[in-house]
Amino acid sequence: MNELSARTGKRKKDWTLNPRAFQRLLTWLDEGANSDGQKYLEMRRRLAAYFDRKNCPMPDELADETLNRVARRLEEEGAIEGDAPARYCYIVARFVFMEHLREVQKDDTLLNDLRQQPHSDALVVPEADDEQKIKEQRLNCLEQCLSRLESVSREIIARYYVGKARVKIEHRRVMAEELGITMNALSIRACRIRDKLEACVRECAGAGGNTLP
Amino acid sequence: MSKQLDDAQTLTQYLLGSLSAAERERLDELSVTDDRVAEALKPVENDLIDAYVQEELDEAARAQFKTHYLASATRRERVAFAQAFHAHAEKGLTSQATKAQVETPTEVRTEAATQVAPGRKGRGIFSAWRGFNVSRPAWQWGAAFAALALLITSGWLIFDNARLRQQLAQTEARRDALGHQTQELQKELTSQRAASAQLADERTRAEREHLAQEQTEREQQRIAQQQRAAGQKSASSSAGASSIASFMLAPQMRGASQMQTISIPTKSDQIIVRLRLEPNEFTTYRVTLFDETGSQILWRSSHLKAHADAGGKILSLNLRAGLLKPQTVYVLRVTNDAGEIIDDYSFRVVK
Numbered sequence: 001m002n003e004l005s006a007r008t009g010k011r012k013k014d015w016t017l018n019p020r021a022f023q024r025l026l027t028w029l030d031e032g033a034n035s036d037g038q039k040y041l042e043m044r045r046r047l048a049a050y051f052d053r054k055n056c057p058m059p060d061e062l063a064d065e066t067l068n069r070v071a072r073r074l075e076e077e078g079a080i081e082g083d084a085p086a087r088y089c090y091i092v093a094r095f096v097f098m099e100h101l102r103e104v105q106k107d108d109t110l111l112n113d114l115r116q117q118p119h120s121d122a123l124v125v126p127e128a129d130d131e132q133k134i135k136e137q138r139l140n141c142l143e144q145c146l147s148r149l150e151s152v153s154r155e156i157i158a159r160y161y162v163g164k165a166r167v168k169i170e171h172r173r174v175m176a177e178e179l180g181i182t183m184n185a186l187s188i189r190a191c192r193i194r195d196k197l198e199a200c201v202r203e204c205a206g207a208g209g210n211t212l213p
Numbered sequence: 214m215s216k217q218l219d220d221a222q223t224l225t226q227y228l229l230g231s232l233s234a235a236e237r238e239r240l241d242e243l244s245v246t247d248d249r250v251a252e253a254l255k256p257v258e259n260d261l262i263d264a265y266v267q268e269e270l271d272e273a274a275r276a277q278f279k280t281h282y283l284a285s286a287t288r289r290e291r292v293a294f295a296q297a298f299h300a301h302a303e304k305g306l307t308s309q310a311t312k313a314q315v316e317t318p319t320e321v322r323t324e325a326a327t328q329v330a331p332g333r334k335g336r337g338i339f340s341a342w343r344g345f346n347v348s349r350p351a352w353q354w355g356a357a358f359a360a361l362a363l364l365i366t367s368g369w370l371i372f373d374n375a376r377l378r379q380q381l382a383q384t385e386a387r388r389d390a391l392g393h394q395t396q397e398l399q400k401e402l403t404s405q406r407a408a409s410a411q412l413a414d415e416r417t418r419a420e421r422e423h424l425a426q427e428q429t430e431r432e433q434q435r436i437a438q439q440q441r442a443a444g445q446k447s448a449s450s451s452a453g454a455s456s457i458a459s460f461m462l463a464p465q466m467r468g469a470s471q472m473q474t475i476s477i478p479t480k481s482d483q484i485i486v487r488l489r490l491e492p493n494e495f496t497t498y499r500v501t502l503f504d505e506t507g508s509q510i511l512w513r514s515s516h517l518k519a520h521a522d523a524g525g526k527i528l529s530l531n532l533r534a535g536l537l538k539p540q541t542v543y544v545l546r547v548t549n550d551a552g553e554i555i556d557d558y559s560f561r562v563v564k
Contacts, residue, residue, distance in 0.1 A: 195255075202294075
């Protein structure tokens, strides 16, 4: 039995996502409608955010692990009955998180460091010169990424975050009226533009000035 | 399994890790399985990050943000990104403020800054993105052109108004002058008409008086002839026959120097005096004989009726010759029935 379990575990660890399994996963997530992989990307994002909120150090990897397991299950059993795709992914994500916690708890010193690490106003406690350079680089990347945005997107992100409290809400309401969309739709649009900008800045700062993806 | 979407405040508390374990677990699941919750989380998270960077969080929320939210490297990176935006916004506002120094009054800029982030030192994190709004210069140019056009139009209207007022004043002055001239001409016309009428009256009166004078003279000549004829007759039939003298008196002429003289023959017993009347509308008259002073009535007639001839109306009187003394002036006054004086006839008697 132990040997069987060990062989099963080894098979699971050796399994990699192949194109056919990936396609099956996409189809299963789409639930009949063809989203061109958008459902997969959205689910991956949600899972990564979930793991990030759980303070997992590598949320993207854990999200990938979750989706790999779902894909493997689909390949091995042909179908997943009983739960909607999103809920099944969450259930698997919980197991993945629990496993991650168990692995982390094995090293008490690391866990204590993670839990007790304080965080000040300025994010991390940087070395002054390095931090200043990083900030400057980030600002430069930001300017570059902004200049590559469409003028409409630039306008939206500029006006959406102007002001505070009621002033900000009023600005957003006016913007929504001008664009002829609901405030909810405007909020989603502004978020997507911001995400795009963040990704661009992240890539630029990491690669030293790449173009907008 | 999906429940009603939690509001933004609940989601904010969830992100700050302030909810109970059960509630946290519920939202963990919804964040993956519920499309609406998953969609709502992102903007709530962005607003939370901005609120932290803009120092809008209260102390408790800020502390929770630091201990819980910033525990993740990914989330720290997101805050760093937001802080970069803030720094970029500050830089953009400074350059924009310099450009708009001339155009925007201080009060407007202060108000805009206060509106964006009241009570704060800096500005809103994205408030500088007004600089990326490409239509602002167009608005400024358009406003400038509109102001210039308005200025030019106002200037032209003021000038035209002044010109029209001047024209109006000149027209009114001309009108007043013409009116004055018209009045003067009318006055002159009226006075000339009056003078003409007066002249016409005087001419008519003079003609009438001349005519009356001629009539009187003819009458007197006729009477004189009759007297001569009568005198010759009385010489041939001397005893018991009366002698009548007849005279014609004209109305008293203008100018007191003229005094009519009648010569009464010594032998006359009766005097017939014919008075030529000036034109009047009366039909019956009374005649009174006054002495020279006009105070003593020597004789008064009864109601007399005039008879007309070519020269006008004539009243005939019969007076006793003895009434009239020689070298004496008398006045015969003609009045109407109401006693109104129509005319006076002065004459001197010579015998």
